[in-house]
Amino acid sequence: MPFSPDARRLATRAPALRDAANGQQLIHLDCPAIYAVAFSPDGQLLATGGLFMARI
Known part of the structure; x- marks a missing residue:
């Protein structure tokens, strides 16, 4: 699970983008x-x- 370069966000394969400090989901990615x-x-x-x- 990679952290953003500023270490404030965490990308998961769940798929979601989360706040690294509290684990709160910021964005749910609609990609199976x-x-x-x-x-x-x-x-x-x-x-x-x-x-x-593959999405960029």
Whole structure:
């Protein structure tokens, strides 16, 4: 589970974006079967990859 570059957000394969301090879900990603997630170096983009898709 990667943290954003500023360590304030955490991306999970659940799939969700969470506040790293309290675990509160910020965004639910509507992507089934996510196997990989990664933040861009500036933290503005979240890339996901799954069985049938890749989103950037």
